[in-house]
Amino acid sequence: MTRPALVLDFGGPVLLTPFELVAELPGTPAHALLHERGPLATVDQPDPTWADLQAGRITERHYWDERALEWDRHTGHGSDIRAMIAHLYEPPRPALVREQARALVRDAHAEGLKIAILTNDLRAFHTEEWIDGIEIVGDVDVVVDGSVEGHLKPAPRLYELLSERLDVGFADMVFLDDQSSNIRGAEALGIPSVWFDVSDPDTSFAEVRKLLGLAEGPAHG
Incomplete structure (x- = not known):
């Protein structure tokens, strides 16, 4: 499987x-x-x-x-x-990254899962030097950035590029995003998706872990 x-x-x-x-x-x-x-x-x-x-x-x-x-x-x-x-x-610093995200990436790696970042604006908003200073970006297998590719979520082509570079089919992904339109675009392609609730991050991360078959991670108030 x-x-x-x-x-x-x-x-x-x-x-x-x-x-x-x-x-x-x-x-x-x-x-x-x-x-x-x-x-x-x-x-x-x-x-x-x-x-x-x-x-x-x-x-x-x-x-x-x-x-x-x-x-x-x-x-x-x-x-x-x-x-x-x-x-x-500015400046790039560890406190900018959610601890739940760090734990999720760490646990997914431990289970041998492929990991990707799918973003619209990483290089549109930040310099290469800043990106290099955010350690978690280097911890994933693939980064697909719409501001580089010329396609923005929820355009199907960006999800297709993700699938090609991860070498994983749409049905074999779990996608977490805080924009409803991006979730709708992913689900239209058959990608299991979780809407990220900024007001309740722990619940969103718990749902992703459940879909991935990972144990519960740290909770944060």
Whole structure:
């Protein structure tokens, strides 16, 4: 029987989101822009643009372009999305990566499973030097980056490239992603998928482990 391959979206399941990082920056423009937005939006402070993204009415790039324009209005630092992201993610450091993701990759390796990162924006948002400083990227077998390939999730071609490079069929993957549209795109191809809930990471990782046949990992509050 074929062992399933683990496929991880990078931003969200592996890397902490900007919406989480700004919690440590109260009183800053980044906090004003992103606190309780996106997946952490509340009833009292909804994020309609994020809701449009989840419903598939706009793309993830469109969402971040809108946030970058707001960033420029708040700071006057320009609307370059890469500059806004760098403000939160520089320098590369271990605290940016979820411990549950590290444990999952480690345990999947121990079981001999293939592991991939399937991302839309790794090199669009980060420099090669920054990527080299995030150790977990070097711990996977394959990285497929839509910003390099010219196809973005949920375009079928990006999933096809993943399958080709992993040498694994769609049905023999388990995919974790925090964007509903990317999950829908994967499931349309027959890829078993788990939507990553940024507000409840432990439950999402537990579901992936169950599908992979791995023991439960560490829980984090």
